[in-house]
Structure formats: C-alpha cells, structure tokens
Amino acid sequence: MTVPSEHLLVLAAILFAIGAAGFFLRRNVIVVLMCVELMLNAANLSFLAASRMHALRAGSTGPSLEGPTFAIFVIVVAAIEAAVGLALVIALYRNRQVVSLDAVTDLKD
Amino acid sequence: MADALFYVMAVAAVLAALGVVLAKNPMQCVLSLLGSFFALSIIYLLAGFQFLAAAQILVYAGAIMVLFLFVIMLLNLGAPGAEDPTDVRMFSRANAGLMVIVAAALLFVMALGIRRAGPMPVDRALPPEGLDPIPGLANEMFGRYLLPFEAISVLLLATAVAVVVLAKRDRRANEGSQP
Numbered sequence: 001m002t003v004p005s006e007h008l009l010v011l012a013a014i015l016f017a018i019g020a021a022g023f024f025l026r027r028n029v030i031v032v033l034m035c036v037e038l039m040l041n042a043a044n045l046s047f048l049a050a051s052r053m054h055a056l057r058a059g060s061t062g063p064s065l066e067g068p069t070f071a072i073f074v075i076v077v078a079a080i081e082a083a084v085g086l087a088l089v090i091a092l093y094r095n096r097q098v099v100s101l102d103a104v105t106d107l108k109d
Numbered sequence: 110m111a112d113a114l115f116y117v118m119a120v121a122a123v124l125a126a127l128g129v130v131l132a133k134n135p136m137q138c139v140l141s142l143l144g145s146f147f148a149l150s151i152i153y154l155l156a157g158f159q160f161l162a163a164a165q166i167l168v169y170a171g172a173i174m175v176l177f178l179f180v181i182m183l184l185n186l187g188a189p190g191a192e193d194p195t196d197v198r199m200f201s202r203a204n205a206g207l208m209v210i211v212a213a214a215l216l217f218v219m220a221l222g223i224r225r226a227g228p229m230p231v232d233r234a235l236p237p238e239g240l241d242p243i244p245g246l247a248n249e250m251f252g253r254y255l256l257p258f259e260a261i262s263v264l265l266l267a268t269a270v271a272v273v274v275l276a277k278r279d280r281r282a283n284e285g286s287q288p
Contacts (some may be wrong), residue, residue, distance in 0.1 A: 001111040001112055001115055001155045001156060001157075001231075001235070002111075002112060002231050003112050003115050003116075003231070004228065004229050004230055004231060005229035005231070006223050006226070006228065006229045007115075007119075008152070008156065009223045009226075009229075010220070010223060011119045011122065011123070011152070013216055013219035013220060013223065014123055014126075014216065015122065015123065015126050015145075016215070016219070017212040017213070017215045017216040017219070018123070018126040018127060018129075018130055018212070019126065019130075020211070020212055020215055021130060021208050021209060021211070021212035022129060022130035024204075024208045024211065025130065025204075025205055025208045026130065028135060028186075030135050030138075030177065030180060030181060030186065031129070031135055031138050033177075034129055034138055034139065034142050034177065035129065035130065037142065037169075037173065038126055038129060038142065038145065041145070041146070041149055041169075044161075045149065045152070045153075048153060048156060048158050048161065048240075049156075049229075051158075051240060051241075052156050052157065052158075052240055053229040055157075055233075055240050056231045056232060056233050056235070056240075057229070057230070057232055057233070058232040058233070060233065063236070063239075063240045063241065063242060063245060064240075065241065065245050065246055065248075065249045066249070068158060068160070068161055068240070068241035068246055069246060069249045069250055069254055071158075071161055072161070072164065072246075072250070073254075073257060073261060075164055075165070075168050075169070076261050076265065077261070077264075078168075078169070078173065079168060079172060079173055080264060080265060080268045082173045082176055082177070083176065083268055083269075083272050084268055084271060084272060084275070086176055086177065086180045087271070087272040087275040087276045088275060089180055089184075090180065090183070090184075090275070090276050091275050091276065093184050094278070099184065099186065
C-alpha cells in the first residue's frame with residue numbers, strides 16, 4: 001500500500017469526531033460506551049499511522065515499535081473500560097430498570 | 110489495488126461509525142460497530158500491522174462485542190419497540206445541531222494539526238515481516254515498557270474483582286424482600 005500516512009490520520013480524525021458527537025448526543029448508556037470504543041479505536045489508528053510514518057520514511061533504520069506497543073495497551077484499556085462500564089449498566093438496570101442517562105441525574109438535582 | 114482497497118475500507122469504517130451514532134436500536138449499533146472494527150482491521154493489515162489486525166479481530170470483535178451483545182440481550186434492549194424514547198427524540202433536539210458543530214470544530218482542529226505535520230510520503234517498501242514484528246514487540250513490551258505492562262496487568266486483575274462486585278446481586282437487599 002502506497003497511501004501516504006496522513007490519510008490514515010485523517011481517517012482517525014473523522015472516526016474520533018463521529019465518536020465524540022455520538023458520545024454527547026446519545027442518551028443510551030450502552031451506545032455511549034460504544035462511542036467511547038470508537039474514539040479509542042481512532043486513537044489506536046493514529047498511533048499506528050505515526051509508527052508507519054516513521055518506519056517508511058527515507059532515512060529510517062527499521063520498524064518503529066512504540067506505536068504498536070501502545071496500541072496494544074490501548075486495546076487492553078478498552079477491554080477494561082467495556083467490562084466496568086457494562087457491569088455498571090447491569091447494576092443500574094437492576095436498581096432503576098433504565099439505561100438512559102437522562103434518568104440518572106441524582107447528583108445534578 | 111491495495112490503495113483502492115484502503116479507500117473502500119476507510120469509507121466503510123466511516124459509514125459504519127455513522128451507523129453506530131444514528132441507529133435507533135442498540136442491536137443495530139453493535140452490528141455497525143462490528144463492521145467498523147472489521148474495516149479497521151483490514152486497514153491495519155494493509156498498513157503492515159499484521160499482529161495488531163489479528164488482535165483487533167480477537168479482542169474487539171471476539172471479546173468486547175460479545176460483551177456488548179450479552180448485556181443488550183440480557184436486558185432485552187434489542188427487541189423491536191424497545192428503543193429508548195429519549196434517544197428516538199434526540200435528532201429533533203436543539204443541541205443535536207450544536208453537537209454536530211462541536212464535532213466539526215474538533216475535526217477542523219485535528220485537520221489543522223495534520224496539515225501542520227506536513228506530508229508523510231512512503232519512501233520505502235514495506236518489509237515482509239510487517240511493521241510490528243512479534244520479537245521486536247516482545248522486546249519493547251518486556252524491556253522498556255515492562256512497568257506499564259505490569260501496571261496494566263494489575264489493572265486487569267482489579268477490574269475482574271470490581272466487575273464481580275458490581276454485577277453481583279446485593280444479598281442484604283434481597284434478604285429484606287424475601288420471607
């Protein structure tokens with residue numbers, strides 16, 4: 001593939017913006033968590049794009065491994081976030097029978 | 110050929126991401142997100158990150174998506190007519206337009222940053238072992254980044270305990286209601 005690395009960064013930016021819009025717009029807790037996953041994926045893609053940029057430029061001496069290493073860490077953090085978030089959703093549903101963020105405003109009121 | 114496939118997959122990933130935000134039913138959101146993950150994993154493969162593409166499929170599509178599907182089916186949110194009324198109303202709200210503007214502004218700032226970084230041409234051929242060779246990755250992870258690795262394994266253990274505590278039925282509350 002000879003696509004320049006900034007096209008990967010542009011794709012990551014678009015995915016991040018879509019995820020952020022969904023995070024603010026949606027009111028279903030599960031969909032909000034999915035939008036967070038989308039944003040973490042965009043961050044992963046930009047890590048890999050930066051690594052690819054360093055590895056494939058003219059004076060490079062080999063693969064640049066910081067990007068993939070941190071992408072793996074981000075994947076683990078995403079799994080942790082999904083597990084804790086969904087456990088909170090189950091606890092919320094058990095106590096309130098709702099999954100809407102509009103119904104959980106105890107700290108605001 | 111590979112370049113054309115990249116652009117096709119990029120468009121597919123963006124459309125699937127839009128599907129996550131715009132679909133009314135949570136089940137459709139999960140399936141769109143799954144499509145987005147698969148498109149991204151093909152992009153990783155094309156960019157030369159073979160191990161990351163496999164990890165993306167295994168961890169995201171295999172584990173995280175199953176977790177989301179499990180919770181949606183457990184709470185019976187995927188049933189037709191089970192849509193959240195506040196979510197159905199969201200696009201007629203005044204702040205929906207505001208959020209689109211915020212996302213566009215975010216995108217504009219990121220585009221400025223990418224332009225400032227300058228062109229990133231591909232000068233060298235992709236090495237046959239890809240850009241994330243497993244021995245090199247292991248050297249990084251168990252060498253320079255050993256401390257983050259250990260920290261994240263402690264975090265995983267703490268999460269496992271926390272999830273069990275959170276999702277467990279509260280025994281004291283049940284004793285009060287049952288004779």
